[in-house]
Amino acid sequence: MTLSQLRYLIAVVDQGFNITQAAQSLHATQPGLSKQLKQLEQWLGFELFARRGKTLEGLSEPGALVVEQARQMLAAAERVRALRASYAQDQGGELRIATTATQARHVLPAAIAQLRRDWPSLRIQLTPAEDEAALAALEANACDVAIVSAAEPPSGLYALPLYHWERQALMDIDHPLAGVPQLGLSELSAHPLVSYTSALRPGASLEQAFGAAGLPLRVGMSVSDGDLIKTYVRAGIGIGILAPMALRPEDGDLAARSLQSVLPRMTTWFVLRPQQTLTRALTALLDHLAPHLDSWAVRQQLLGDPAAVAFKSKVPEWKPMRGLVHEPRD
Amino acid sequence: MTLSQLRYLIAVVDQGFNITQAAQSLHATQPGLSKQLKQLEQWLGFELFARRGKTLEGLSEPGALVVEQARQMLAAAERVRALRASYAQDQGGELRIATTATQARHVLPAAIAQLRRDWPSLRIQLTPAEDEAALAALEANACDVAIVSAAEPPSGLYALPLYHWERQALMDIDHPLAGVPQLGLSELSAHPLVSYTSALRPGASLEQAFGAAGLPLRVGMSVSDGDLIKTYVRAGIGIGILAPMALRPEDGDLAARSLQSVLPRMTTWFVLRPQQTLTRALTALLDHLAPHLDSWAVRQQLLGDPAAVAFKSKVPEWKPMRGLVHEPRD
DNA sequence: CGCGTTTACGTCGTTCGTAACGATA
DNA sequence: TATCGTTACGAACGACGTAAACGCG
Numbered sequence A, B: 001m002t003l004s005q006l007r008y009l010i011a012v013v014d015q016g017f018n019i020t021q022a023a024q025s026l027h028a029t030q031p032g033l034s035k036q037l038k039q040l041e042q043w044l045g046f047e048l049f050a051r052r053g054k055t056l057e058g059l060s061e062p063g064a065l066v067v068e069q070a071r072q073m074l075a076a077a078e079r080v081r082a083l084r085a086s087y088a089q090d091q092g093g094e095l096r097i098a099t100t101a102t103q104a105r106h107v108l109p110a111a112i113a114q115l116r117r118d119w120p121s122l123r124i125q126l127t128p129a130e131d132e133a134a135l136a137a138l139e140a141n142a143c144d145v146a147i148v149s150a151a152e153p154p155s156g157l158y159a160l161p162l163y164h165w166e167r168q169a170l171m172d173i174d175h176p177l178a179g180v181p182q183l184g185l186s187e188l189s190a191h192p193l194v195s196y197t198s199a200l201r202p203g204a205s206l207e208q209a210f211g212a213a214g215l216p217l218r219v220g221m222s223v224s225d226g227d228l229i230k231t232y233v234r235a236g237i238g239i240g241i242l243a244p245m246a247l248r249p250e251d252g253d254l255a256a257r258s259l260q261s262v263l264p265r266m267t268t269w270f271v272l273r274p275q276q277t278l279t280r281a282l283t284a285l286l287d288h289l290a291p292h293l294d295s296w297a298v299r300q301q302l303l304g305d306p307a308a309v310a311f312k313s314k315v316p317e318w319k320p321m322r323g324l325v326h327e328p329r330d
Numbered sequence C: 001c002g003c004g005t006t007t008a009c010g011t012c013g014t015t016c017g018t019a020a021c022g023a024t025a
Numbered sequence D: 001t002a003t004c005g006t007t008a009c010g011a012a013c014g015a016c017g018t019a020a021a022c023g024c025g
Helices: A003-014 A019-025 A030-044 A061-087 A101-118 A131-139 A185-189 A205-213 A226-234 A280-289 A295-302 B003-014 B019-025 B030-044 B061-087 B101-118 B131-139 B185-189 B205-213 B226-234 B280-289 B295-302
Strands: A049-052 A055-059 A094-099 A123-128 A145-150 A158-165 A168-172 A193-196 A219-223 A239-242 A254-258 A266-272 B049-052 B055-059 B094-099 B123-128 B145-150 B158-165 B168-172 B193-196 B219-223 B239-242 B254-258 B266-272
Touching: A003 A019, A003 A030, A003 A061, A019 A030, A030 B061, A055 A061, A061 B030, A061 B061, A094 A101, A094 A131, A094 A280, A101 A123, A101 A145, A101 A226, A101 A280, A131 A145, A131 A266, A145 A280, A158 A295, A168 A226, A185 A205, A193 A226, A219 A226, A226 A239, A226 A254, A266 A280, A280 A295, B003 B019, B003 B030, B003 B061, B019 B030, B055 B061, B094 B101, B094 B131, B094 B280, B101 B123, B101 B145, B101 B226, B101 B280, B131 B145, B131 B266, B145 B280, B158 B295, B168 B226, B185 B205, B193 B226, B219 B226, B226 B239, B226 B254, B266 B280, B280 B295
Parallel strands: A094 A123, A094 A145, A193 A219, A193 A239, B094 B123, B094 B145, B193 B219, B193 B239
Antiparallel strands: A049 A055, A145 A266, A158 A266, A168 A239, A168 A254, B049 B055, B145 B266, B158 B266, B168 B239, B168 B254
């Protein structure tokens, strides 16, 4: 009797007595499980499963008792694993993240808190930087991961999508634009805009969109983060263009309107160097930030396996908080 | 992390942080444990033990937490082992015992009850036989073990001592002999004796003792088991000579006096054929009957290893129940 | 100098993955 | 016929035992 045999057993039970599926969930091969389970049965001297032909129908009577004990053992093993993470005076226990102020303030806190809890000795270094600077830091090996937002993945690097989002136009709740049925570039063009420095830079997608429509882009102010955008929108400087992650429940005095129809959809990327090794800390961070990704497959891809499928489900969309979405009735 | 690593850890803790001793208790080698423990520590990322130089002084702080979980896991593993014994539709699950009526009635019931509880499917066949017949059955492979009593181990077979005992003279509690200070052969010689058929056979140790003392041996009756001896002693046929195992609390109307000074000490033997394989059932029976023996070492000896030491402690003495011992004050 | 631990090394057994086969709906 | 389980085989890893070196009392 080994712990892996018990793990196999539990996986098969939890996957509805489908050995193939259980093998996938454990990143093992189906014959491997099959053989180990048979070996366990032989050691026990009785059958674990009720079989009809070759298909498993359920547990045998003693099998259910074994499962009960196996769950206890694996639970204890899991507690040991937790100790391992907690008490490891970690070899290279450092995680250097370069990202924007918006991510640092509105997205990462939950994940990092979890990480710190699981792993108290891990030293986390969070460097605020604009998108380009973050990517440069990554390429210079000044950080382990860059988390940046862009419509397209950065070229020459290994980028994983964390979530999609649409840029939001932000204004006072009784601003005239809050009520117009269709909010397009022409309406925006009449007002000065307040947004991120990088978004208002010449050549950025905002300028391209206005240029393509033959409309002038009036810059009211360019700032470094979303909180400042909100501050200056409240001060009446102009219309804010910002990411929905920066919107908070306490921003109910403002109206946010999606620019989905006029500006390309943005994606926030978890960027690594090609062939970078996925450390435990990186894996944990990725698992917290992106439950839709299979970090094991990601590791395989980084090791050069193109067949590994990293997606467990669709990339999520980050929507602004419901109370803040201002959709005029039409 | 493997179950054996955890077993090693617990053994070291329970043996007072002496790896060598722990290895012995597990029938493993010391370097093996040492290495596995080191490997476990490496996997955990912290030290399990508080070390001073190379010697272990105790547990580290996280080590104590690991031990706690490890005990839970091993306890659950033990419960699975129990299931294994209980539910195994056992291959060749048969245990054939040949032994005397005294053993069958007074000694074996507890051990066999335990065996049946651990192992419901085991078919136990108990054949009552006199000592010689039991040994003959063993040699003929008509049984798996013979349990017989004799002063010396039977020759040509592999005999393990279960316990020592002294023959008891049995009489009515107000019989004249119950009070004499010294009970010797000459006193006994004046009365007819009631004992086992095999004990009164010509050439047996009883006859030899009387012969050596130049005294006549008067046989009152020879019977097949201890209960009949008691019956005929109560009927006034004569003095009983029997094994202390046959004495019961309800025999308070009789007096038992040890013949330790006049007759050689007897030993009850667990007899196997040389090179017989020790089945699981035999091992379990032996463990129940003889906690002073190391069944693992016995198995090794049977496999031809003369170095294996089978004794964990001294062979116990079977004394008659305290209330029945009649020791005249002198 | 002895006891106990660690290190080094060779061998054996076991596990796991790939591939082919078999059975079942 | 497609899906799922079993068997067969080969390679790689890991555990264990033997033997020798190291430290400490």
